[in-house]
Amino acid sequence: xxxxxxxxxxxxxxxxxxxxxxxxxxxxxxxxxxxxxxxxxxxxxxxxxxxxxxxxxxxxxxxxxxxxxxxxxxxxxxxxxxxxxxxxxxxxxxxxxxxxxxxxxxxxxxxxxxxxxxxxxxxxxxxxxxxxxxxxxxxxxxxxxxxxxxxxxxxxxxxxxxxxxxxxxxxxxxxxxxxxxxxxxxxxxxxxxxxxxxxxxxxxxxxxxxxxxxxxxxxxxxxxxxxx
Numbered sequence: 701x702x703x704x705x706x707x708x709x710x711x712x713x714x715x716x717x718x719x720x721x722x723x724x725x726x727x728x729x730x731x732x733x734x735x736x737x738x739x740x741x742x743x744x745x746x747x748x749x750x751x752x753x754x755x756x757x758x759x760x761x762x763x764x765x766x767x768x769x770x771x772x773x774x775x776x777x778x779x780x781x782x783x784x785x786x787x788x789x790x791x792x793x794x795x796x797x798x799x800x801x802x803x804x805x806x807x808x809x810x811x812x813x814x815x816x817x818x819x820x821x822x823x824x825x826x827x828x829x830x831x832x833x834x835x836x837x838x839x840x841x842x843x844x845x846x847x848x849x850x851x852x853x854x855x856x857x858x859x860x861x862x863x864x865x866x867x868x869x870x871x872x873x874x875x876x877x878x879x880x881x882x883x884x885x886x887x888x889x890x891x892x893x894x895x896x897x898x899x900x901x902x903x904x905x906x907x908x909x910x911x912x913x914x915x916x917x918x919x920x921x922x923x924x925x926x927x928x
Contacts, residue, residue, distance in 0.1 A: 702733070702734050703721060703812070704800075708820065710752075711756045711759060711761075711848040711889065712728075712734070712758070713753070713878060714753040714754075714755075714757045715728055715732075715757045715784060716732070716734065716754065716784065717753055717784055717785035718750075718753045718754060718757045718783050718784070718785070719740055719783065719784045719786070720782055720783060721799045721800065722784070722787075722793075722800055722801075722803065722804060722805060722806070724784075725784040725806075726805045726806070726827060727924040729827050730804045730827070730860045732823060734827065734914065735827050735874065736809075736824055736825065736826055736827070737788065737805070737806070737825040737827075737907060738822065738823075738824055739788055739789060739824075740789075740821065740822045740824050741819050741820065741821060741822060741823065742821050743824075745756050745770055748890030749781075749862065750775055750780045750785075751772050751773065751774050751775055752772065753774050753783075753785075754774075754779075754812060755777075756773065765816060765866075768878060770787065772865070776836070781797070781798070782797065782798030782799070783798075785799075787800045788825065788829060792808065792823070792851075792856065793806045793807075793825065793875075794858045794859070795854060795855065795859070797907060800890060801860060802858060802859060802860035803858075803875050804830050804860075804872070804873035804874070804875060805827060805828055805829065805830045805873065805911055806825050806826070806827055806828070806875060807825065807826055807828055807875040807876050807913070808823050808824070808825055808826075808849075808885060809824055809825070809826045809875065809882070809883050810823065810824035810882075810884065811824075811851035811852040811853065811854075811883065811884045811885060812851055812884070813825050813852055813884065814852045814854065815853060815881040816853045816854075817854060817856075817904070817921050818853070818854065819854055820851055820852045820884075823851070823854065824883070824906055828875055828906065828913050828914055828916075829873075829914065829915060829916030830873035830874055830875050830913060830916060831874045831877075831908050831912040831913050831916065831917055831918075831919055832872075832873055832916060832917070832918040832920045833870075833873070833875065833906070833916050833918075833920070833923075834870070834871045834918060834919070834920050835846075835866055835869075835895070835920060835921045835924070836864075836869060836870070836894045836897065836921060837864040837869075837870050837896060837897050837902075838864060838868060838897055838898070838899065839864055839866050839867065839868045840864060840865075840866070840895045841863065841864050841895060841896040841897075842861055842862070842863050842864075842866065842895070842896075843861065843862050843863070843870045843872075843893065843894070843895040844859065844860075844861050844893070844894045844895070845859070845860050845861075845862075845872070845874070845891050845893050845894075845906075846858065846859040846860075846890065846892050847859075847876055847878075847887070847891045847892070848887055848888040849876065849885065849886060849887045849888060850885070850886040850924055851884065852884045853927060858876060860874075861887040864895075869918055870895070872879060873916075874891065874908055874913070875913060876908070876910055876913065877909055877910035877912070877913045878890055878891070878907050878908055878909070879902065879909050879910055880910055880913075888908060889907065890905040890906060890907050890925075891905065891907075892904075893905070893924065895908060901925050902926060903925070903926070903928075904925060904926045904927060905925040906919070906925070907923075907925075908924060916927035917922060
């Protein structure tokens with residue numbers, strides 16, 4: 701455990717939870733050796749606690765027992781709602797918020813049991829490298845990729861969009877494996893893709909295995925199954 705009830709690791713938690721981009725959160729997790737994040741959805745963090753996070757993230761690195769609660773820096777609720785923590789808790793890293801898009805390097809691997817259509821009371825997220833998908837499309841056109849999954853008894857949807865560059869290349873990372881069915885998580889058997897190539901609208905399926913997600917394996921057009 702990186703953070704414990706004696707408050708050791710509090711700055712590490714504050715640094716990670718108050719980041720404003722997924723890239724910064726991922727990098728800090730890697731540097732601090734954080735692979736999993738336990739998250740309660742029933743407890744909304746407001747007020748003094750996020751003020752403490754904002755204060756501690758600006759403190760210099762030092763042993764945790766030397767950090768003191770003083771000169772608390774107040775943070776607005778809107779600023780807090782653009783933090784990594786809020787994106788995880790209220791958006792489950794699946795939809796955009798602030799500078800966050802759909803997740804590329806964090807996935808849900810466990811959901812606590814809940815009744816039908818009720819959000820699980822807590823989730824376990826895992827930091828992964830993510831599978832890299834490189835494909836060709838019409839320059840400037842938009843690629844949409846989506847995936848359905850079930851967490852406990854609630855249906856969720858992952859959806860990411862990316863525009864092709866001037867060279868027609870599209871590159872994005874995916875965090876979920878289609879063969880992952882553990883921890884009350886059930887993943888759809890394939891991703892769905894919708895994009896334009898050579899002036900035609902293309903629809904395709906993509907199957908990504910867990911090894912590709914964990915190790916960051918690169919996939920391409922040849923891994924797609926095109927559908928009518």
